[in-house]
Amino acid sequence: MAAPDRAPELRIATPAPEHAGEMLTVQRAAYVTEAQRYHAPGIPPLRETVQEIRADLAGVGPALVARAAWLGPRLVGSVRGRADGAAMEVVRFTVAPDVQGGGVGRALLQALHAAAPASVGLFWLVTGSRSDDNLRFYGAAGYRATGTVVDDAGVQLVRMERARDPEPPQP
Numbered sequence: 289m290a291a292p293d294r295a296p297e298l299r300i301a302t303p304a305p306e307h308a309g310e311m312l313t314v315q316r317a318a319y320v321t322e323a324q325r326y327h328a329p330g331i332p333p334l335r336e337t338v339q340e341i342r343a344d345l346a347g348v349g350p351a352l353v354a355r356a357a358w359l360g361p362r363l364v365g366s367v368r369g370r371a372d373g374a375a376m377e378v379v380r381f382t383v384a385p386d387v388q389g390g391g392v393g394r395a396l397l398q399a400l401h402a403a404a405p406a407s408v409g410l411f412w413l414v415t416g417s418r419s420d421d422n423l424r425f426y427g428a429a430g431y432r433a434t435g436t437v438v439d440d441a442g443v444q445l446v447r448m449e450r451a452r453d454p455e456p457p458q459p
């Protein structure tokens with residue numbers, strides 16, 4: 289009798305430069321929906337090249353934190369954080385369309401928050417002002433809107449910020 293199918297386990301780790309191609313594939317698939325929503329095919333995440341992602345991943349350290357999520361062997365999402373002093377910008381946060389809504393994004397964002405260097409006290413990001421799912425997602429993750437900006441593709445964005453959680457007391 290065949291063994292019952294088990295859902296593959298979610299694993300979150302630091303991606304290496306050789307994961308750049310898979311990350312770009314997922315990123316493009318995930319951001320197409322946003323590009324269609326705003327009739328803006330030139331949004332920055334869709335213009336990013338595999339070389340640029342590879343260079344980011346070759347330079348991970350205190351200023352650039354990256355996390356990717358795998359379900360079994362398949363890379364299904366990633367996120368990067370760029371630290372500048374006490375603030376870290378969350379960028380390129382993507383989950384493959386067919387697994388969105390299953391908790392992978394929440395786990396990735398938590399992993400990024402936890403991996404930020406100790407100097408970081410604030411996380412911030414921008415998201416589309418009409419992207420209700422994203423606004424709800426970030427609100428549930430503790431982010432609050434602090435202003436609006438227009439990007440170079442002409443899309444109106446909301447800036448959101450969240451303070452870092454205090455460290456739990458050491459036993």
Ligand SMILES: CC(C)(COP(=O)(O)OP(=O)(O)OC[C@H]1O[C@@H](n2cnc3c(N)ncnc32)[C@H](O)[C@@H]1OP(=O)(O)O)[C@@H](O)C(=O)NCCC(=O)NCCS
Pocket residue numbers: 318319321322381382383384387388389390391392393394395413414415416419421422424425428
């Ligand atoms: C935003 C994103 C990374 C979230 O990842 P995810 O794995 O879908 O998120 P989770 O499953 O952990 O969380 C689901 C929650 O997020 C919200 N959500 C955001 N986008 C969603 C989507 N496309 N499908 C389903 N839920 C979505 C839902 O409101 C849901 O809240 P609920 O649990 O109260 O119903 C992912 O949807 C994505 O890649 N979107 C396209 C690219 C993008 O817009 N990135 C962010 C740019 S700022």
